[in-house]
Amino acid sequence: MKVAVFGASGLLGSAVSQSVVRRGHLLYPYSNVSPTVHSGGQRCEALSLENDEQLTRELFDQWPDAIVNCAAVSSPDAVNLFPEKAKLVNVVGAHRLASIASHIGARFIHISTDMVFDGKNSPYRSTDVPNPLSEYGKQKLEAEKKVLSVNEENIVVLRITLINGNSPSGKRSQHEKILRGLAEQKTLTFFDDEIRQPCSSENTSDAVVELLERPQLNGLFHWAGSEEVSRYELAIRILRHFGINSEKIIRGSVQTASAELGERPNHLSFILEPLSSKLCVQPLSIEEQIQQLKIPLDMYSWYRKFADCPSSYVHRF
Ligand SMILES: NC(=O)c1ccc[n+]([C@@H]2O[C@H](COP(=O)([O-])OP(=O)(O)OC[C@H]3O[C@@H](n4cnc5c(N)ncnc54)[C@H](OP(=O)(O)O)[C@@H]3O)[C@@H](O)[C@H]2O)c1
Structure with a gap:
């Protein structure tokens, strides 16, 4: 085609x-x-x-x-x-x-x-x-x-x-935004009561x-992945994949978040039927998704210096 x-x-x-x-x-x-x-x-x-x-x-x-x-x-x-x-x-x-x-x-x-x-x-x-x-x-x-x-x-x-x-720009996905936020020394807060089912x-x-x-x-x-996770837990698991200490981010709650954020869906997840039983491709677990994540190439030298345990992550080009 x-x-x-x-x-x-x-x-x-x-x-x-x-x-x-x-x-x-x-x-x-x-x-x-x-x-x-x-x-x-x-x-x-x-x-x-x-x-x-x-x-x-x-x-x-x-x-x-x-x-x-x-x-x-x-x-x-x-x-x-x-x-x-x-x-x-x-x-x-x-x-x-x-x-x-x-x-x-x-x-x-x-x-x-x-x-x-x-x-x-x-x-x-x-x-x-x-x-x-x-x-x-x-x-x-x-x-x-x-x-x-x-x-x-x-x-x-x-x-x-x-x-x-x-992403090609290395700026558009969750883990890329987390890494860039850390590199820019921003305070990063993730909600433990905001539930998603990432893909x-x-x-x-x-x-x-x-x-x-x-x-x-x-x-x-x-379509989604096979599991639900809070935004905080997802961030922690991403950091673990890259050998970065979880204390570098803050655990927050939607309940106490600033009103400026506006009303947000607290819990978003999908029933994947009927599609998942019709396709050969099957949804991935959070761990399988995280294993695919890479350090953006322009951040690699920062990462080697910043990570607590950089040897736990193997970059596949
Ligand atoms: N990201 C998520 O977590 C998420 C979650 C659920 C659903 N989605 C949906 O998934 C789809 C893909 O999202 P994404 O995160 O991959 O988006 P993305 O990384 O922000 O990429 C957006 C793409 O749209 C192009 N674009 C923007 N304005 C355009 C225009 N006027 N004409 C033509 N192309 C234009 C951009 O081109 P340039 O690079 O040239 O600007 C870029 O290629 C979207 O429909 C989004 O709503 C995303």
Whole structure:
């Protein structure tokens, strides 16, 4: 298949690009402004989802068999800062891509989030009624509805959870943010009563590519790892993987957090059926996900000096 991946310079999109190539498909990777980042061994082409004319022309020229949309303004804080601008990508751009995919008969996979739920009734099935608390969650839910209204066939909306993985920029995933925070001597607080069910970018990408190859699976699905964990416990386990003492972070509670953080879903987890019993790819445990995490290359010399036990971590290039 010719597979166009949008958001290919990001945390998930870069892993999807690698899975696409690994499975022997032809990759067309796109980013917004990161043309130099290589994904799946290829250079991403800069193409904004906001540019209707250019987007349509490029996809009509390339006529891919499948399109994966990992592009988004994925940080809730960034969405709060410029909600209308974010909407152009998260909602309008996603809808535009779905419409073009339908027009050219391409299979379309769109990535959404657990943040469409309020976290009061976990674990959630894909048939449960969403109730997003944040502007980011609201935009992602609106996009889901618009994308799924385009076509009943050849379309998947895959809701995923907090992603563990290695991003091309080395700045986008949990462990990368923790390491950079420590390097900048920031005070890092993680809540022990905020529960998530993280997924791995590599494992999720394999699930995405299997969905590309299984055209009989259509509609809205949930994907995550196999276990729940608090944000604090996840941070501790990440630090342990890198041989860094857990005293370097602070244990906090949502109950006593500053009101500035806004209302957050306390407990987000998914029921992975029916998808997990239909796919060959299976969800990973927290430990399996953590084993895949690497030190960003530009942080390596800092890390060797900073870690309490750097020899406990073996960097695989
Ligand atoms: N990260 C998580 O923990 C998480 C959890 C649940 C769901 N998700 C969802 O998973 C998907 C991927 O998230 P991620 O964390 O991998 O995102 P990410 O690392 O922030 O990457 C976002 C990607 O979108 C591209 N992009 C941004 N604006 C664009 C525009 N106007 N036109 C075209 N491309 C644009 C970026 O390109 P540049 O690099 O050029 O800016 C980048 O490639 C998103 O749908 C997100 O909502 C993420």
